[in-house]
Amino acid sequence: MEVTDLLIRLLSAPSVTPDDAGLMEFVQEYLPGYEIIRLDEGGVKNLFMYRKFGEGEHLCFAGHVDVVPPGEGWRSDPFTPRIEKGVITARGAQDMKSGVAAFVEAMKRAERFNGTLSLLLTSDEEGDATYGTRIMLAHLRQIGLLPDYAIVAEPTCEERFGDAIKIGRRGSINGVIEKRGRQGHAAYPEKAVNPIHKVSQVLPHMAGVNLDEGDEFFAPSQFVITDIRAGMEVTNVTPGKLKMMFNVRNNTHTDLKDVEEFVHRYFSGMDYDLKLSQSAKPFVTDPDTRVVRVLDRAIAEVTGLAPKHSTAGGTSDARFFAEYGVKVVEFGVRNDTIHAPNERVPIDEVEGLYRVFRRVIEAF
Template identity: 55%
Template sequence: MEVIELLKELLKFRSITPDDDGAMNYITLFMNEFDAKLLEVNGVKNLILTKKFGDGAHLCFAGHIDVVPPGQGWSSDPFEPVDKDGYIYARGTQDMKSGVAAMLQACKDASSFDGTLSLIITSDEEGDGIYGTKEALKYLQEIGELPEFAVVAEPTSFNKIGDMIKIGRRGSINGVITIKGVQGHAAYPSKCINPIHQASAVLANFAGYDMDAGSRYFDPSKIVITDIRGGMEVCNVTPNELKIMFNIRNSDLTSYEDVKQYCEHIFNGLDYELTLKESSKPFLTDENSKIALNLKSSIERICGLTPEFSTTGGTSDARYFAAFGVPVVECGVVNDRIHAVDERVGVSEVETLYRVFSDLISNFNSVN
């Protein structure tokens, strides 16, 4: 089977998070020369495929089979792949069944490798992501088979296949500050405690504030206010409280504790409550690590261009590999239509990605 044929088969599964719709069974049969372990946790299926060729390094490819709901307005059935003008249209073409197809086909076709090849495929990346890749890695750690290097086949390219490798991701911290006041008549402000007035005195040092100056691969960790609300939408009553919601996509230079301390500094003296939630931690893989250098070399050979190392974008399951101490990079197709109506991927992109992964496997030990 060729990689495009495999991709079309994967696209037919209505694998909306966390339902794999039978895709895991299909993949297990397709990868029949690999040892398979299906790990199901709270309704989430995680497939671990392993094949040992030798005693060298353990290289893992990872991705998710689940997709977001298709939504309305498609030009064709989102779960019936359509070929048109060099593209394949269907939900999940870019995010990320193209990456899954490329890594599956490359590993299946590998005739030799000085070490162990494995794949982790989850059905819970587009959802909460807490019972997916994280649980698979926990299991592998428990049995002493944690991979030494990893590639997550997320759609990372910007304009052209291979032009960007993600070597890290920013973290994400959500916050809610509720400033308490005393409601009253607007005509008698001295009898009220107006939380809006109190907040206005400090917001200039909070809204849009850079928690750090950024670094070579990370933009500054900026406080971005996403919502402010309070009051009863009338002109003659001051509010009882004011709620400010914000998000920080933080680099490795700013921690959860840094954010907490800054909030306490800014709102000191006010009657307020602070809630912070860290949904993901930032990570950065050394650009000179074996996995980064090998993947860069493979892209240069196959694509004829030098990829940019980047940390842009949201979160991905690569963060879980980093949390387990596994050097990880991300590489995939162009991501201009992820989660969109009429999502599509270029046929040539998928074929090129397959060749990149195959080259990486063949030459993994050529760069130290």
């Protein structure tokens, strides 16, 4: 089977999170000669396959088989791949079954490797990720099989295939502020405490403000207000409470405590509650790390491009590898139609990604 045929097989499975639609069993059968570890929990399927070729270091390819719901606006069945003018259209074409097909096929054809070669697949990356890659890595640590390096085949390229890899990701801090006031009649503002008026005084100092200056790898951490609501949708009652939600995509210079102190600086003296949670922590892999250097060289050999090193975008399962000390990098096809109707990927990008991963395996 060629890599394009393999991708079409993967795309034909309606594996909406957390359903793997039988893909874990298919991959197990498709890769003979690899040891198998399954860890299924909470309705999530997780698969780890490895083969020890030699005594060298351990390289893991990682990804997810689950996809987001198709939604509306498709010109064809989202789980019946359509090929037209060298482009495949189906849900998951870019995010990220193209990446899975590329590294599975590269691993199938690997005849030698100076160390251990493995893959980690989950069906819970697009969801809460509670029972996915995170718990498999915890298990691998317990049994002494954590990889030294990992390549997550998320779609990373921007304008051209080969133009960008991700050597890190920003974290994500979510916050909810509840400002209490005193409800009253709009005609008697002196008898009420209007939380909207109070909060509006500090918004110019908070909304869109950078909490740090960033660095060579990261953009500044910005305080982004995502929702403000108060009142009963009437004009003659001042509200008794205001709720404001925000998000900070933080780099390594700003943490949870910094965000808490920032909020308190402007809400000090007000009657308010603050709830903070961190769904992802920031990380960066040194560009001089072996996995980055080998991947850079393989991309240049296949595409003729020197990829930029990026940390932009949202979160991915790479963050879980980083938490366990694994040197991780991400590389995949372009990401211009991910999660959109008529998601599509050019066949030449899929074949190029497969060739890059073959070269990485051969050169590592």
